[in-house]
Amino acid sequence: MTAQVANLGHELVRVHPVKPQGHGFIASQREGMDIFAALDPDEPLIVAEAVWQYSHHVLAGLISHRGPILTVANWSG
Numbered sequence: 001m002t003a004q005v006a007n008l009g010h011e012l013v014r015v016h017p018v019k020p021q022g023h024g025f026i027a028s029q030r031e032g033m034d035i036f037a038a039l040d041p042d043e044p045l046i047v048a049e050a051v052w053q054y055s056h057h058v059l060a061g062l063i064s065h066r067g068p069i070l071t072v073a074n075w076s077g
Helices: 002-007 029-037 056-062
Strands: 045-049 069-073
Touching: 029 056, 045 056
Parallel strands: 045 069
Antiparallel strands: none
16 A cells, blocks of 8 residues: 555655564554544545454544545455
8 A cells, every 4th residue: 555655656654663572453443533633624634444343443533534534444344
């Protein structure tokens, strides 16, 4: 994904770190709200979902985002 975004002339920037446990999941709605509150609400976002159970952790933070949002997922169901 990073390479494809670069091919389009943009830089992909991760907005929260990988946790010491080795994953980058947003673990709660509060964490998601805090992460998205720190972002420019007009910037384009790519939200990468790997586990559908965690999708509700990002919704509250995205509701007030004004810029375009692309959601990318690798789960079935």
